[in-house]
Amino acid sequence: MAVTLSPVSADKVSAPEYLVLKNPVTGEVIGQTPIYSAEAVQQVAARARAAFPAWAARPVKERAALVRGWADLLWAEQKSVIQHIRRETGKTDLGAWEEVVVIDNTVAYYTHNAERFLKPQTRRATIPIRHRARLYYKPYGVAGFITPWNYPLLNAFQDLIPALIAGNTVLLKPSELTPLVAIYIVQLMHQSGIPEDVIQIVTGDGHTGAALVDVVDYIAFTGSTAVGRRIAVRAAERLIPCSLELGGKDPFIVLNDANLELAAAEALVGAVTENAGQVCISTERVYVESGIYDAFIDKVKTLANQITIGSGDGFDVNVGSLTSERELHRVEAQVKDAVEKGAKLIWGGQRRPDLGPLFIEPIILTDVTHDMSVMRDETFGPILPIMRVKDADEAIRLANDSEYGLSAAIMTGDLRRGEQLATRLESGDVHVNITHWIFGTPSLPMGGVKNSGVGRRNGPEGILRFVRPQSILVDNQLLQRPSLSRIDALTMRGALLLRAIRRAVPFLRV
């Protein structure tokens, strides 16, 4: 089924060039969308700006109800949503469905909690009774989102849910590889009652993305570290806030007391079955304590033999196609580099043209070291490199030996020790005895340290980033008298008294 550009944006681009979209499994052309020029982006932004005051003036509850209505429509249309995602990415049924579930979960979290998170607050006044210290949260205006292709529903929409509920209007620039999913989902938003100019799409490439950064009041970027850095520079020049969800090289530590069957399964899920390894928070480096190293490898090989790979329908297919040829080449280059430097390829690695041009069997490597690209550079494909370590301390040291710090995992039977070790990892989040669940846990902030990014999605932090705090200090004029100096004699005596009280009875919190 070929899809042409949606009416959402067809009329908004003068003299467009087009992106031609292909199904990565069949090579079939499935649609085209215009590449928005900088002028076209400005026009769309002007509409978003005009729509902002009315949208921001609605109560939080009303905006949240509209977003809830959209999520319910998305849920009702999930078969079609899954089909759209699969045809543009080549991922499995289960992988596409996961995106729908996580979005629904995120909407539930923010529709239940947003009003509370955004409520005006009373803060402690320096001079109690006389002063009232109030804090209001106000939306920025037009929020821009630039997103990648690996989760075209989840990564494009998870962050903009709180932005909309907080009262911003939104411009979305989806990846040039997966704009059709985004166009379809935005149509569902309009269909469910969210006004057209409140959420709009601009399709295109990096130039379109760069033009978007120039017209918005907040930019939320999800993508590679290299592009994120350029966006941060431009945002700094414009003095607009930004958040950057970037790449990762996530470590996975298996300690002697781990449940080996579970550890092997989680390592495979983390590295190869979840979206064929095309995940920002995929498991990319496995460190196994000496005592269980050989047994762990045996378990991994046994489980790997049960992996199903294919393009068929149904929730029993574990690994689908890669989405882009660039990633296939990157995977093969990393494996070649590792093998040339002494790594052993103990499982998989063959291309599967019988299934489609971008299918590759999952790859398990042992005897890897930190001078290999596969242990240092981001992998966006199904590779599981495993390294033997002396003990937990060596595992932590190696895990922290990376320019990235997005997510991590520790497998251990000692939960308390697992949690303690987790705090020693330089990572935005750490899982104990599981991988990946952070992105399905909307109450927990998610984001990176080091080159993995700045800012957090999800949790209260994930909505408060889309509002600017406005402080209002009210003097009730009870004891106020005109004076030519800031502190008059009465205020001074009051300040000394308050200081004495605060030092003597701090729990009063005056």
Ligand code: NAD
């Ligand atoms: P990418 O950086 O190549 O592209 C991301 C988006 O940026 C696309 O929409 C692209 O058109 C746009 N873009 C490119 N150049 C631009 C420019 N100069 N100015 C503005 N926008 C520009 O990344 P990708 O290949 O689409 O996605 C893969 C990367 O995304 C990986 O590094 C992965 O780790 C990362 N990622 C991170 C997260 C996270 O939450 N941390 C989630 C998913 C993906």
